[in-house]
Amino acid sequence: MIVKVGDFGISKILSSKSKAYTVVGTPCYISPELCEGKPYNQKSDIWALGCVLYELASLKRAFEAANLPALVLKIMSGTFAPVSDQYSPDLRQLILSMLHLDPSRRPPLNEIMAQALCIRPLLNLYTDVGSVKMKRPEKPMAPVPSVTHSRAGGRVTSARPRGARSGSARTGIPLPLSSVYAWGSGISTPLRLPMLSTEVVQVSAGRTQKAGVTKSGRLVMWEAPPMGAAGGPSLPGAVEQLQPQFVSRFLEGQSGVTIKHVSCGDLFSACLTDRGIIMTFGSGSNGCLGHGNFTDVTQPKIVEALLGYEIVQVACGASHVLAVSNEREVFAWGRGDNGRLGLGTLEPHNSPQQVPVPPEHEAQGVICGIDASMVLTISGRILACGSNRFNKLGLDCITAEEEPSQENQVEEAPALACIRSAPLLHEPIVCADIGTAHSAAVTASGQCYTFGSNQHGQLGTGTCRSSRVPYLVVGLQAVKVTMVACGDAFTVAIGADGEVCTWGKGARGRLGRKDEETRMPRPVQLEEMHPYVVTSVACCHGNTLLAVKPDLAPGGCTLARDLGLTCHPPLPEPKAGCTLYLLLSAEGHLGTWKQASITNNRRFPCLSSSAGGLLRAQCQGLEGSCVSLWAVVTRVARHCL
Numbered sequence: 035m036i037v038k039v040g041d042f043g044i045s046k047i048l049s050s051k052s053k054a055y056t057v058v059g060t061p062c063y064i065s066p067e068l069c070e071g072k073p074y075n076q077k078s079d080i081w082a083l084g085c086v087l088y089e090l091a092s093l094k095r096a097f098e099a100a101n102l103p104a105l106v107l108k109i110m111s112g113t114f115a116p117v118s119d120q121y122s123p124d125l126r127q128l129i130l131s132m133l134h135l136d137p138s139r140r141p142p143l144n145e146i147m148a149q150a151l152c153i154r155p156l157l158n159l160y161t162d163v164g165s166v167k168m169k170r171p172e173k174p175m176a177p178v179p180s181v182t183h184s185r186a187g188g189r190v191t192s193a194r195p196r197g198a199r200s201g202s203a204r205t206g207i208p209l210p211l212s213s214v215y216a217w218g219s220g221i222s223t224p225l226r227l228p229m230l231s232t233e234v235v236q237v238s239a240g241r242t243q244k245a246g247v248t249k250s251g252r253l254v255m256w257e258a259p260p261m262g263a264a265g266g267p268s269l270p271g272a273v274e275q276l277q278p279q280f281v282s283r284f285l286e287g288q289s290g291v292t293i294k295h296v297s298c299g300d301l302f303s304a305c306l307t308d309r310g311i312i313m314t315f316g317s318g319s320n321g322c323l324g325h326g327n328f329t330d331v332t333q334p335k336i337v338e339a340l341l342g343y344e345i346v347q348v349a350c351g352a353s354h355v356l357a358v359s360n361e362r363e364v365f366a367w368g369r370g371d372n373g374r375l376g377l378g379t380l381e382p383h384n385s386p387q388q389v390p391v392p393p394e395h396e397a398q399g400v401i402c403g404i405d406a407s408m409v410l411t412i413s414g415r416i417l418a419c420g421s422n423r424f425n426k427l428g429l430d431c432i433t434a435e436e437e438p439s440q441e442n443q444v445e446e447a448p449a450l451a452c453i454r455s456a457p458l459l460h461e462p463i464v465c466a467d468i469g470t471a472h473s474a475a476v477t478a479s480g481q482c483y484t485f486g487s488n489q490h491g492q493l494g495t496g497t498c499r500s501s502r503v504p505y506l507v508v509g510l511q512a513v514k515v516t517m518v519a520c521g522d523a524f525t526v527a528i529g530a531d532g533e534v535c536t537w538g539k540g541a542r543g544r545l546g547r548k549d550e551e552t553r554m555p556r557p558v559q560l561e562e563m564h565p566y567v568v569t570s571v572a573c574c575h576g577n578t579l580l581a582v583k584p585d586l587a588p589g590g591c592t593l594a595r596d597l598g599l600t601c602h603p604p605l606p607e608p609k610a611g612c613t614l615y616l617l618l619s620a621e622g623h624l625g626t627w628k629q630a631s632i633t634n635n636r637r638f639p640c641l642s643s644s645a646g647g648l649l650r651a652q653c654q655g656l657e658g659s660c661v662s663l664w665a666v667v668t669r670v671a672r673h674c675l
Contacts, residue, residue, distance in 0.1 A: 061105055062095050066135050069106045077137035080146075084132025091117050091125070096133065110135075124151045211583065212569070214246060215546075215560060216256070218521070218577040221278055222543035224560050227256050228282045237581045239574040240298030240350070243316075244280070246570075246581065251292030253285040253305060253334075287333045298574065299350035299402075305334055310344030312337045312357060320353040321384025322368035328384060339386045340365060351402030356409075357386070362396040364389040364409060364450075372405045373448030374420035380448065391450060392417065403468025403520075409450060414462030414478065417450040425502035426473045426486030428453035435503050443502070458483055458504045469520030469573070474527070475504075480514035482507045482527050490523040491553030492538030498553065509555040510535060521573035526580075527555060528568045534558040534580065544576050 065081035067074045088096040096114040099105035108114075112135040117126045128151060134140050146152060211233035215224040227244070234246040234254065244256040259281050291313075295306040302316030302323060313334035314323040321328055324337040343359040354368030354375060365386040366375040373380055376389040391397055391409065395417060399410040406420030406427055418427035422444045425432075431442035432455040453459055458475060461483070465476040472486030472493060484493040485504040491497065494507040510527055513535065517528040524538030524545060535555040536545040546558040560566075565585040572579045 061102060062097055064109065065137070066110050066112065067137055069110050074137070076143075077140050080132050080140045080143065081137075084129055084140075087132065088114070088117065088129050091121055091129065122151070124149070211249075213560075213562060213582050214256075215580045215582070216244060216280070216578065217546035217558075218542065218544050218575075220542050222546070224546050224558060224580070225278065225280075226561060227280050230254060230282050230284065233583060234569075234581045236295060236570040237572050237579045238296050238298045238303075238350075239572045239577050239579040240303065241300040241352075241575055243298040243301075243303060244577075244579055245296045245298055245303060246579075247293050247296050251294060251308065253293045253296055254282055255285055256280040256282050285334070291334075295348065297348050297350040297355075297402075298572075299355070300352045302350070304348045304350050304355055306345055306348050310346065310360065312340055312345050312348055314355075318384075320369040321382055322350070322353050322355055324355060324367045324384070324386050326385045337386065347399050349400045349402040349407075351407065352404045354402060354407070356389075356400035356402050356407050358397045358400050358409070362391070362398070362412075364391055364397050364400065366407070372421040372446045374402075374405050374407050376407060376409075376419035376448070376450045378449045389450065392452070395452070401466055401468055403473070404470050406468055408466055408468060408473075410463060410466065414464065416453045416458070416463050416466060416475065418453060419447045419450050421446050424471055424487040424500070425455060426468065426471055428455040428458050428473070428475075428485050428504060430455050430502050432456050432503055438502055455485065455502075455504050457506075458485070465517055467518055467520045467573070469525070470522040470575075472520060472523075472525070474518040474520050474525050476515045476518050476527075480516065480530065482510050482515040482518055484525060487523075490539035492520075492523050492525050494525065494537045494553070494555055496554050507555060509537070513555075517568065517571050519571045519573040519578070521578065522575050524573075524576075526571055526573055526578055528571055532564070532566050532568055532582070532585070534560065534568065534571075536578075542576055544578075546578060 063082040065078040233249040237246040292308040401408040409417040429444040462478040513529040540549040540552040570581040
């Protein structure tokens with residue numbers, strides 16, 4: 035059995051001194067040198083650890099008294115009841131040595147861990163923990179799918195139709211907790227990244243980084259395998275071009291830390307913990323790590339200047355960072371060109387600086403681009419600073435949908451200012467993102483507006499005509515947009531029902547689909563079984579990262595929900611008067627046809643179904659179309675609504 039005792043709390047930081055003098059800690063565990071007012075060091079921690087070890091063995095404290103003076107006398111005398119002889123002599127001797135009155139006689143931590151009493155369980159920790167004892171021999175594993183070789187020498191495996199998943203209801207294998215897809219930089223269709231048996235709830239992409247946060251609060255990274263490794267880059271001159279491969283790994287050194295958000299810049303990243311603490315690592319150029327210097331850091335390091343604030347969100351640009359606290363304070367650091375920090379100057383800063391926010395606004399979220407920044411307010415407004423080239427921040431004064439005059443155009447803003455371009459200034463904004471030369475925003479009603487450069491059709495107008503007026507993306511009117519992300523010259527929009535639409539520059543796989551009608555929003559096909567929900571999307575330069583998970587409580591047709599059905603894909607809401615045919619099958623036995631005339635979207639006749647069976651539904655008369663769908667009966671249902 036392994037018992038892990040954790041008590042996190044920094045009582046005193048020893049900077050340049052080797053000893054401290056202040057008295058802190060739980061009275062029952064304080065060391066004799068603390069009681070005498072003498073300087074102390076790490077040997078006082080060994081004393082406290084010995085007290086805890088004694089308490090675990092004896093189920094009582096080593097030193098206890100009714101009041102503090104009596105407790106101090108007991109500690110200074112160093113007398114306590116002996117440890118029971120049911121424990122090994124090694125353990126009893128270890129406790130005695132840790133509770134020695136002379137600090138110099140107490141063993142250091144590395145000596146304690148090297149004892150046979152500790153080293154053996156420590157070695158087993160990495161081999162036995164989590165193993166389950168088997169009462170009977172394990173059944174042989176299922177045979178590996180056959181692999182054949184084509185004439186050209188390429189590998190050919192049994193294929194399944196696009197949209198099918200190995201873990202499906204038909205095979206009985208549970209669906210994965212989530213999936214993460216990547217495309218761009220030569221990957222022309224969505225590539226499912228390897229997972230570590232966990233659910234990824236948020237992703238972020240940088241110039242070279244691909245990162246995600248799991249539901250359990252761990253930071254996962256996806257990297258290309260080293261040259262020569264299995265799945266690594268092929269040798270120059272190879273005939274067959276392999277699909278790019280990635281390997282996933284958890285970031286080390288996170289013990290006891292729960293990550294809830296990650297944001298990636300160019301060669302650096304920032305993590306936000308559940309305690310509101312920011313940690314940064316990577317390249318320290320431009321001071322974008324916020325540590326007061328320009329030094330590179332390989333492991334996440336706390337931004338100490340913000341320890342007095344509870345940060346609720348952090349965003350990274352190419353070389354600068356913005357953060358917002360629970361008190362609506364905004365902080366910025368990094369490169370200051372174009373006024374992207376919102377501090378009123380163009381100077382860089384290598385430590386967090388508080389950004390003045392107009393008093394009539396309260397910050398709720400922050401967004402960083404290549405050379406600009408945005409702040410979302412609780413009232414649904416956008417404050418922006420930095421480069422406004424092509425009016426990508428919406429800072430031009432536009433009252434009607436007409437091109438602004440030269441005097442009403444703004445090229446850059448060194449301080450936060452409210453957007454002034456109609457119709458955005460009249461719409462409550464819930465989501466936005468900044469690309470290299472354009473931006474996109476989503477309103478509370480689910481409409482998507484784009485503004486900025488349209489050189490590659492990234493505004494979704496269907497042409498490449500330039501305009502400084504924000505454009506309502508007409509091609510998404512049938513989609514309720516919930517999220518949007520902007521790359522260097524393309525845009526990605528996510529719908530409430532899991533739709534993924536892209537448009538703009540299609541070179542090097544930026545759109546994740548065929549280069550057809552690139553200037554208009556078109557769907558991207560994912561290898562997912564419906565229904566699913568997109569939990570996070572991120573774009574950087576020419577790359578896109580997308581996280582999805584199965585929708586266990588799907589929307590779709592109220593009929594399917596009321597019958598307890600999980601539909602793949604969700605049934606559209608039936609029109610009044612259409613006829614629905616259901617053919618039920620329970621465990622391979624065909625059932626009977628059930629016919630229902632839909633007179634009201636919420637009224638259905640009695641229907642019965644068997645759990646575990648398959649259902650095939652055909653909706654005839656639905657706007658003149660016939661839709662054939664598969665669904666899985668998830669529970670026994672008998673409804674009269």
